[in-house]
Each structure stands twice: as structure tokens, then as C-alpha cells.
Amino acid sequence: MAADHHEGNPQVTVIPPDKEKIRKLWKVAGILAIITAIEFAVAFLVPHEFSNTRVWLFIGMTIVKAAYIVGEFMHLRHEAKVLIWSILIPVIFIVWLLIALVYEGMAISDLRFSL
């Protein structure tokens, strides 16, 4: 960030926009919009009988969207490796909690309804 700018200098030089960079940002926005549109298509075109397929498609597309938002918009992909891993590794706890509690929920459901 403007490391070349001198403290207290009243003359601010505005750098002209880098068209290529801005085009890339809009491209990411386009990808996010398209994935959302595909999610809609899956919601209405894939019948509810294939509920496992639907869920996995939704989860897959959500992870792709999340990766674009965190990687490009939040700029994490371009940060130092140690920062990237410091943020990504703790997410393991979320994955663990997700798996543990959904299994727990299915077990509760079995106890309540199928015995």
C-alpha cells in the first residue's frame, strides 16, 4: 500500500486504474453469479428423490464460491503462506464438528423414530 508515498505530503498522486486487474475482479463476480444460477438450476431441475446428489452438488458449489470469495476478494490466495495456513488449518475443527453433529443427529433420529 502506497509505500512510496511520503508522510505529510499534501500532493497526492492518483495512480491510474489497472484495467486488467479490474477486469479480473469482475470476472470473479461473474463466476460467483453463474454458480448461484447453477445452484438454482439444480434446486429446480434435479428431482427431490435424488436428495444425496442435490446435497453434494450444493456443498461442492458452495465450497467453490467460498474459495473465490476468500481467495480473491479477501485476497488470501496472494498472502504469505504462513498466513494462508494459519487461517485454513483451524477450519478442520469446523469440518470435525459438522461430521460429528450430523451423525449425532441421525442417531437421535433413529432412537426417536425407528425403534
Add this chain to the structure above:
Amino acid sequence: MASTPTSVQAPGRSVWDGGVSPMGVSYGKLMMWLFLLSDAFTFSALLITYGLVRSSHLAYDGAIDEFVFSQAYWPVPEKVFEAIPFFDIHAPLVFVGLMTFILIMSSVTMVLAVEAGHRMDKKAVEKWMLWTIIGGITFLACQAWEWTHFIHGVHTLDPNDFEGANLSQNQYGPPDFAGFFFFITGFHGFHVFSGVMLNFLIYYRTVTGLYERRGHYEMVEKVGLYWHFVDLVWVFVFTFFYLV
């Protein structure tokens, strides 16, 4: 532009020996990242608990066209969220789809504000911050309508039926369904509200020239991180509350 790791170090010294930032970001940005990680845990806990409670209820397994609201099973979300303002038609998930689009667009305008800040372009930062604020307020307005509709409910033929929703009962399904709706979308909505307040503060300070005098627009980046996170959470809420 982004800080590349500043590892200009004397031979034999580690980046962790002091004098440089090993993570290549300022203190404020690093702390924002750690806060967002903790916030991600909070939101995950809410969404995963939703998964636990939902999977401990029966799922509706009949034909989707014959679906009716019942306390006996968890409702199919697209049958609950199918109203849009001004038109009395069934448009499943269209309104939340619109809300998703609005939030993604406001994320784009935010990233453009950050980009303008890197170039010290005060006018462009003002323009894109203003668009981001407008996007945030539009999203909140949509959510207010969504909540109003959810609380008032849809009219049923039987006068003995409970209509709408509160924290102890609702017409759509088991009581927990409305509880989670209020908690998850409410907690997210409060984040959006806080984000709009922060965005406005940053906009105001840009207009008054504080960041120009300071020589950098890093505050736009920090609040930008928060704003993108709010968008990120909505992506997950959209999937796990509305689509699945």
C-alpha cells in the same frame, strides 16, 4: 497492493526473530483475520447445530407437489420461502436468490473500493463505498420484508390453525425451525447491519480526507475483509438453510 512478505533479513536470522512481519500483513489486518476466524466458528456452530436438530427430526419423504406444512416433519425450505413482495405468486427461493445477488454485488463494489484505495483515488473510493453501503441497506430491507412475511405467515383455510411464526410455535414445521430461522438469519443480519455502520464510518472518513492525509487507505481494506466475510457467511446460509 498487497503486502508481499517482507523477509529482508540478515543471514542466519529467522523471520520470527523480530523486525519484520512474518505474515506480511499489518497488525490490524492480521487481527481482523483472526477475528473473522473466530466469527466463522460462531456461525459454523449455529449452522451445524441446525444440521444436528434437522437430522434428528423426520424428513418429508412424500411427493414434493403434495407437500403440506406439518409439525410431524421438518419442512422443505423451498416450500416455506416462496413469496416475493408485490406479487401474489409462488416463486420458490427467488427472493433469497435476489438477496444473494445483491450481497455478491456489494462485495464486488467493496473490492473495487479497496482497489481504488491502493491507487490513492479518493473520488473512486467514495463512489464504490457509497455503492457498497447502498447494497448493504438494500439487503437489510429485503431481510426486513422476509422476516415480516415469515412472522405473519400464509393464510390457511382452517381458522384453528396457527399462522406465521414466533419462538415457541410456527405454522411451517417443528418449533425449532423458526427458532433457527430467527437466530441464524438474525445473527447474520446483525453482522450486515454492523458492516453498513462500519462502511459508513469509512466512507465519512474518506470524504473528510482522513485517509488521504494519513497516506494510505488500509482501513478500507480491513473493513473490506469484514464485509466480504459477511458475504461469505451468507453463501453458506443460502446453501444450508434455503437450498438443502
